[in-house]
Amino acid sequence: MNEQLPAPAKAYQPVLDSIEAELRAGRLRVGDQLPGERALAEQHGISRASVRDAMRILEVMGVVRSGTGSGPTAGNVLISRPAAGISTALRMHVASAQLSVEEIVQTRILLESWAAEATDLEAHPERSRAVLDEAAGLLEAMEDPATPRGDFHDLDARFHVLLTSLAGNAVIEAMMESLRLSIRDYVAESITSEADWDRVVSTLRAQHREILASVAEGRRSDAARLVAEHIVWFHDRVAKPTR
């Protein structure tokens, strides 16, 4: 089930290595445009096909965005979406039954409750305030009965990621988002009845309000507890039955 033997060096590896080195050295930065694929191919003495392999990898890792046409927005542009690659990996391994949804949820509880405990609003007062305001805005949008289920889930996800971001650890924030994305379909599929959904959503709203209030008031341990309870409640009550 596990292999990590020599592996005979892929042709695209030098491209990845050189880009990684340029990034580390600071000669390439987020927002920059990579050289054209044809140019990279010539530079490394490989075919364009192999260069494209490297680009594909960087793309799924959330490191570059490819666009056709010309101009600054076209070409292979360096971006930063750490959660993209992580969530794809998690997703595939959940699909292959090597990771379970229960483990994902458990991990999410760990990360989110830690983030709640580690949140220090005074560290970056103005940024924290902006984040809290944005979170409040999300909750408001979620109050609207006209909000479709899919949109509600997206808002919900953004709410949790926002709160996690207050802890100031981008790694944990990215992992949080990844965990959520990786089981997104499972959650969506688990609630089939609209009646069930209506019954659930009002509780979610109340829990969200409580969580936001405790975070905003600096009641860290309350926030951590409420977040953990919130996640447990949702997955016990809603997601589990169909799994």
Place this chain on the structure above:
Amino acid sequence: MNEQLPAPAKAYQPVLDSIEAELRAGRLRVGDQLPGERALAEQHGISRASVRDAMRILEVMGVVRSGTGSGPTAGNVLISRPAAGISTALRMHVASAQLSVEEIVQTRILLESWAAEATDLEAHPERSRAVLDEAAGLLEAMEDPATPRGDFHDLDARFHVLLTSLAGNAVIEAMMESLRLSIRDYVAESITSEADWDRVVSTLRAQHREILASVAEGRRSDAARLVAEHIVWFHDRVAKPTR
């Protein structure tokens, strides 16, 4: 810095989707061989080049292993290395300065100390015993002064991953391993002087022994504390100076 616009459907996507669906349905399992690339190309009505894009993605995600030749070990075979994809993603984003080594270390402390607290040896007595024995074997190998630095780091990594596995959460185990792999080079480069290394390694050995003992004896909170201190000590004392 962030884009999540429509994105005009890649040609390889249907291949990924169908493989993911087959995995979820249980019609494909780890160890199975995927159809040949030429066959998949015909099935989906796309070129072999696009099929290879999908394979490349699955490969870096740690979901398939590609091998030339024929027979059961050749072709695109389903494997399971969840840490492969996650660590690559983390690595690239650390390189692009979007994630910091400090955050990686902080996350590792969180996951490992949680695992120590969550370890329940009685849940799977025989498996736990085997894991502890293997961990003890690793420590023994690390006692040998003849062990090269690189090997020591590998043994060290396996030791930590093994202990984490006792908590029984494969997601956290995979993340732990990924975090370690992602900053492997930084750690290796940070200790340049052999004299420094000799001074450090004996402390590491002692800490490892203490950690293993506390885990084996079920002193969970001790284990959690020692692990956290161990990681903090190493990165404060050794890795930080050069960063």
Place this chain on the structure above:
DNA sequence: TCTCGGTATGTGGTCAGACCATAGTAGATC
């Protein structure tokens, strides 16, 4: 002179077809 619109150029996206090294397998040879 200014504006509009068509065109040239360069980008990634995809395809078709070819050749290679590899690793089993089946057949021929001894």
Place this chain on the structure above:
DNA sequence: GATCTACTATGGTCTGACCACATACCGAGA
């Protein structure tokens, strides 16, 4: 029966072509 040799199918790589797209350029018209 054992050994060696083609044969076959696999992924790995390359070449060269065409497409859709988006900008930049430039000439025709107002």
